[in-house]
Amino acid sequence: GAVVSQHPSWVICKSGTSVKIECRSLDFQATTMFWYRQFPKQSLMLMATSNEGSKATYEQGVEKDKFLINHASLTLSTLTVTSAHPEDSSFYICSARDPNHRGVGEQFFGPGTRLTVL
Amino acid sequence: GESVGLHLPTLSVQEGDNSIINCAYSNSASDYFIWYKQESGKGPQFIIDIRSNMDKRQGQRVTVLLNKTVKHLSLQIAATQPGDSAVYFCAETKASGGSYIPTFGRGTSLIVHP
Numbered sequence: 648g649a650v651v652s653q654h655p656s657w658v659i660c661k662s663g664t665s666v667k668i669e670c671r672s673l674d675f676q677a678t679t680m681f682w683y684r685q686f687p688k689q690s691l692m693l694m695a696t697s698n699e700g701s702k703a704t705y706e707q708g709v710e711k712d713k714f715l716i717n718h719a720s721l722t723l724s725t726l727t728v729t730s731a732h733p734e735d736s737s738f739y740i741c742s743a744r745d746p747n748h749r750g751v752g753e754q755f756f757g758p759g760t761r762l763t764v765l
Numbered sequence: 766g767e768s769v770g771l772h773l774p775t776l777s778v779q780e781g782d783n784s785i786i787n788c789a790y791s792n793s794a795s796d797y798f799i800w801y802k803q804e805s806g807k808g809p810q811f812i813i814d815i816r817s818n819m820d821k822r823q824g825q826r827v828t829v830l831l832n833k834t835v836k837h838l839s840l841q842i843a844a845t846q847p848g849d850s851a852v853y854f855c856a857e858t859k860a861s862g863g864s865y866i867p868t869f870g871r872g873t874s875l876i877v878h879p
């Protein structure tokens with residue numbers, strides 16, 4: 648199946664700093680990528696939908712100025728957590744839909760990025 | 766047996782038993798349902814999907830059943846193995862602007878004892 652990678656796999660930062668997380672589709676072009684946040688022992692919550700060449704669509708309650716999303720190419724989307732605070736510590740997961748894949752609703756997920764803000 | 770914790774229900778089974786994981790979904794207009802497996806510290810992995818116009822679909826060792834009347838989805842795993850231990854999520858999707866965006870259910874932690 649299609650492969651989605653994330654970098655870094657984990658990051659520890661000080662409160663007030665910004666962190667950038669990359670999501671890449673390795674063997675397909677993804678016009679749409681999705682960013683999720685997952686707290687321990689909880690489900691995945693969709694944060695935003697990232698569309699190549701246009702502004703991201705954020706879910707209700709997600710601050711667009713805090714979670715900056717850039718989808719500059721068909722294989723790369725980035726999520727920047729600006730002025731991170733301890734409450735932003737979470738597991739961030741991206742996914743991408745391969746338009747050529749059999750399952751029309753199937754998402755391919757990245758391995759996730761563990762963010763810890765001290 | 767099955768227990769419901771603060772956030773994540775847990776299902777404990779013995780190796781070789783069949784497992785049934787249940788999920789209630791909320792949107793009667795959802796047209797596509799997916800089961801994912803998530804191992805600790807990793808992203809979700811696609812297991813099987815089913816369209817809303819079906820009530821059963823079988824894969825390798827897995828079967829998904831869909832009951833639209835009560836908005837219930839189940840995942841059956843035959844001959845459960847220790848490697849099946851993970852958190853299982855159901856997701857419902859509805860077409861929106863050409864994309865199908867999944868909404869994830871609560872998740873169930875499956876623990877397989879050797």
